[in-house]
Amino acid sequence: MSLNGGRDFDVAVVGAGIVGLAHAYQAARRGLKVALIDRSEFAVGASVRNFGLIWPIGQPPGLLLDRALRSRRHWLDLKAAAGLPLEESGSLHAARHPTELAVLEEFLGRYADAGYEMRLLTPDEAVAKAPSLRREGLLGALWSATELTATSPLCVRGLASHLAERWGVRLLNRCMVTGVDSGLLYTEQGRIRAGHIFVCSGPDLQTLFPQLLAPLTLCKLQMLSVAPEDSGYRLGPGLCAGLTLLHYDAFSGCTDSLPALRARADAVYPLQRRWGIHALISQHAGGELILGDSHEYGHTLEPFDREEINQAILDTIHEFMRLPGHRPARSWHGIYPKLKGGTELIADPLKGVTVVNGLGGAGMTLSLGLAEEVLEARL
Template sequence: MPASYDPASYDPASYDVAIVGAGIVGLAHALAAAREGRSVIVLDRDTQANGASIRNFGFVTVSGQEQGAVWRRARRSRDIWLEVAGPAGIAIEQRGLVMIAQRPEARAVCEAFLETEMAEDCAWHDPAAAGALLGAIRPAQLEGVLTSAVDIRVESRTAIPKLAAWLAEQHGVAFQRGVAVHRVEHGQLETTAGIVRAAEIIVCPGDDLTTLFPEAMAGITRCKLQMLRLAAPGYTLPAAIMSDLSLVRYLGYAALPAAQALRHRLDVEQPDHLTHGIHLIVTQSADGSLVVGDSHHYAATPDPFADDRVDALILDEFRAVFGHVPPVLARWTGTYASAASHSRVTSPLPGVRVVTVTSGTGASTAFALAEETLASMSLPKGTET
């Protein structure tokens, strides 16, 4: 805690830590603080989970994360998910990743990846073995598959509410929902429900770039993505599925020199997919239905409308990997904060941190990032990571 913190100066209704935002980043910080024995309150302007944290795959992606600190955060966050999932009643819906290499250039990227430290618990399977692994999935082109045993998947729509409920019931975290925070000062927050006092404050604004500390959000924009749910295909996926387009998007692969040749080929063969930031992720829910995406479009204020042409491109890649496309059951858009870096942590005031994951990897990295934030709360004003 800050050196100036005096417990006697706070009344019994005060908290050690107040967190603004009940998405996965806010909940991760609540867990980290509660595990340190701190009293915690979480405030959110929505009455239920509604943002990026539930509009995604629930895919806790380790393989393919940017080499170095981000990859290590993903490994640690995956471990924490496994620690809390059972006690919180959160089902691990899928385990592992199958990266389907459709082109020789994609195979080269996978082989280069296997030479890095990030390839722990990963393996390559040639076409014959890959075909047996894929079962009913029949890609139009197949050079082999890269498998990873470290990735996991939860159902975001239920996992986030269950995590919050468990934090309240088992860790004593207080929640105020439907309450907007309109001002933060050292030691207190002004909200639509009155004043909340806390020794330390952590603001997790997601893609709200203007309400609190807009100066801390400079250079961050918003990314809109389109996603779909398809009817159950009649078989069980061996794991979450990705394809060649993912190899030029996820930095753990894309930053490898071998990825340049694949990108050049995709520039020729699938320019529209690259223009719309499309790559394929397919996960499967307990009822057998498939969550499929996604695309990436950037703007300070993205429009709320889904473009059918973009969905058609996503399904085009799905067809190339799976063959038959099951009926579409639902379509939606999501948004998240986006910048060149993985995340941004700033200290605009003593005892205050503003924490934003700026890469769409909140589910994959937030738990570890939260531990780092709590450990840094004695850092001086102006620190950024």
């Protein structure tokens, strides 16, 4: 869409990934005139290269869990309004070693009243919810009811269309932003005037405000997918196991049991620990199973994927579940910015200009709630 319909807006958002979409959505809900600008024709970045999981169980109690649960409610509203392919799947953390079960028991004991919807299942109860879990060797599993599975490419692109059709957001795709001042964006299609500007794109942050990059690092994740031969196969909840307990901050408070799990993981899974692999699996609309993922950090990352990482992901998943008969579908990597030692970068480098970035791998889980907070504080 071009600027022929006008160049003046209450809010302009740079970046149509999930962070930018969330800010455009929350602004439009307030009755504001919104422009959403992106350099690509459609979303192709980290927002569509993921599990598609809205994962409150991974967020620590307090502010972040509350934010994740508010985001969840917005996702469900959007599913109803826009028909987004979003499933209330829940999640299971499978425990196959006493050190893993000890973390789950401590987590449940510490945070039973923190806002999670969870309970510890027996092995038989866990397999009843997720028949693909390996029953032999299973000691138990943590069930959480709050997780959602979104088919991320369809949801992210569908959300952009919904913003245009339902809320009148002006979508300006294939539009490069070359500069920003208070109240003014310079683009290849001309100037855009806005009462407030939100910069929510990693690539645009690099060119518009490079001075803000210092506290950020990049994370590269590798993922792959398989297509079940049985078109009727259903995974059920998102599945993960012991290594996931070392990845998400929700479990960091389990200080009695986590050291033993970490020590065992370092000894038994050196390759997975080296590449930050925690095996997790979800299922997208159409049946494709999404498997992952690894975490490699740095300011410049190799563009080439490592087959040993993909194989380690598969090997780890095979330990706790039986993959159905399948054919390989795709493999890929995503790269996202992450704030070192924090959860998100929020800065106001100019009057009326706010940068929101660095959510790491929690964009789908947190963005809709975070945008609500950011707009409330600034508009």
